[in-house]
Amino acid sequence: MNSPPPQAWLNALLVLIEKFQLALLSLWHALGLTGDSHGQPAWPWARRVAGETLLIDLGLARQVGLSLCALVFAVLAITAALAWRRHRGVLLAAGALALVAAPWPSAALLLVPAAPTSFHASPTRFSVDAIALGARVYAQHCASCHGADGRGEGPLAASLAQWPPTLVSPLLARRVDGELFWHVLAGMRDRHGQPTMPAFGNVLGLREAWAVIDYMKALSAGGGAEGNWPVPLRLPEMAIRCADAAPLALSQWRGDQRVRLVAVDGMASLPFEDPRFLTVLVTPDGQPPAQVPRFRAGCAAVSSHAWQAVAAIAGQSPSRLAGTQLLADRGGWLRARGTPGRQWSDADLVCVSGPDAGAQRAPSPATDGLTALLLRMDAEPVRFVKGGFIH
Ligand code: HEC
Structure with missing residues (x-):
């Protein structure tokens, strides 16, 4: 099938889905159906749309886009049917047909596990003060496993059941900030429920937890190979x-x-x-x-x-x-x-x-x-x- 270049519509689709999820969260919060978690409205569901999967699976993204179009068409057809008696039958049939014919994506592919803080935004603005605070937290609590340089080779690393991942990789860029934050505060477990990464919820305040994420990003840039930062960084606020x-x-x-x-x-x-x-x-x-x-x-x-x-x-x-x-x-x-x-x-x-x-450029x-x-x-x-x- 010939389709427009993915950048043209994929970006819009992803932004739409992000806005929709944020709007749903605000609505739930405003209605009192969800409370706060760590200072911001808590995502009430166990899953969220896997934007990261849509980005690499164009087939799935196309299915989502077409299904959304069908949904909008069906809603319009039903609204029109309510107002326009004479063609009610045809309009309702057209709406139903669109819903049946839509290539609904599989929920197992479309959704990934979410944390209450998945949609949290970091309040630090990547400021130099947050990076400095994060550096102190990291040296005190994280370097023993993740290594002073973030490469996952701290003194305790070899004694763990699972080797800590290197932070000098695109790992931090791929994870949603709110989920990194959750992993630091709530810890992580393996498939058998055994703790792998310890929880720091009782040790770190919110400011410190966000700050250490900023520091890890700075660290990953500093340790990255020349010409290739694994995580794009904002100009720090100061x-x-x-x-x-x-x-x-x-x-x-x-x-x-x-x-x-x-x-x-x-x-x-x-x-x-x-x-x-x-x-x-x-x-x-x-x-x-x-x-x-x-x-x-x-x-x-x-x-x-x-x-x-x-x-x-x-x-x-x-x-x-x-x-x-x-x-x-x-x-x-x-x-x-x-x-x-x-x-x-x-x-x-x-x-x-x-x-x-990655494109090679002719020097000018x-x-x-x-x-x-x-x-x-x-x-x-x-x-x-x-x-x-x-x-
Ligand atoms: C006792 C060793 C240990 C300590 C201390 C430790 N970690 Fe970890 N960390 C791990 C291990 C092991 C994993 C891999 C867990 C997994 O994949 O199940 C991990 C994973 C992570 C990840 C990856 C999360 C993801 O989404 O994949 C981040 C980020 C992280 N740690 C940050 C920190 C920070 C920040 C601190 C200090 C506040 C810290 N760690 C302290 C062992 C440790």
Whole structure:
């Protein structure tokens, strides 16, 4: 069967299904049929639509799409039949026929187990403060099994019945945030009901549980191979101060603008302003450098946690971070990591999860490395798929 390219309709279908489930959850919550779980409305059902399956099983997605069309047609036909006596018989028959003929998908394929927190949204905004808090939680409670580098080779790992998974993989990107959160608080069990991953519900507060998820994402980027972050990362939220103005959240300060974070420790020379992006200096103590000439970058992160967060994301020890740069695109995704003392080039691209990911590109000789990088970032925006839903 000839059909339009999947991107054209699959995205719309997934967004529709996500919105529908969220609307159902709000309705149930408003009617008092479901309470709260860990601070947000609890998903009351044991299953949810497996967006992640629809994404890879186009046949199933097509069945869902056609069945939805049939359903809408049947509802319209029945409504029309109520209003239009003369053709009632024909309309009802047409509606019934659509329902019978629709290729209803199998529930076993369409639905996956859900947790009460499946649809929870992280409240942290991936802030540098959350990443720093998460780093402390991780070192204290998780590194013994998952390893300080997240590769699943902590000192306790070998003694477990099941080896902990490596977090430096697309695992975190594929799981819905709310279900990662649930697994951390409620623990996990194997097929025989034996605990595999311990539950931290009695040990961690909600803020800490969300924070450790942020830290794991930063860690997975830092440990990822060059040019290939397993998890697309947002530009971390942080308070910044530009010239003498009062501090503002980086996300509020400018929309639709590329951002460059530059780690400077006073010894390293300050970068020049560049009109192609907002430059934000990150210093070890959260204090802007004492004297910043006008033509040098005039904005600096206020939080001392920014240094640690950038180090985790860049996969660099904090003591060797100076000079490292991170570039975020207009959509607010981190896309490239610059190495001190080296010109920008295509090899600095760390997030290529856009629709053309993996496609080989002919280098454009007419432009310098940074310009080519910026052009490519704009030409290949990130379409981030999480749990099957495109964000
Ligand atoms: C006693 C060892 C141990 C400790 C401590 C531990 N984990 Fe795990 N973790 C595991 C094992 C084993 C699994 C695999 C469980 C499975 O697949 O059934 C796992 C799985 C996970 C997963 C994958 C979840 C998924 O959806 O597949 C995440 C995320 C995770 N752990 C995070 C954490 C965090 C965060 C902490 C600290 C707060 C932590 N773990 C502490 C052993 C541990």
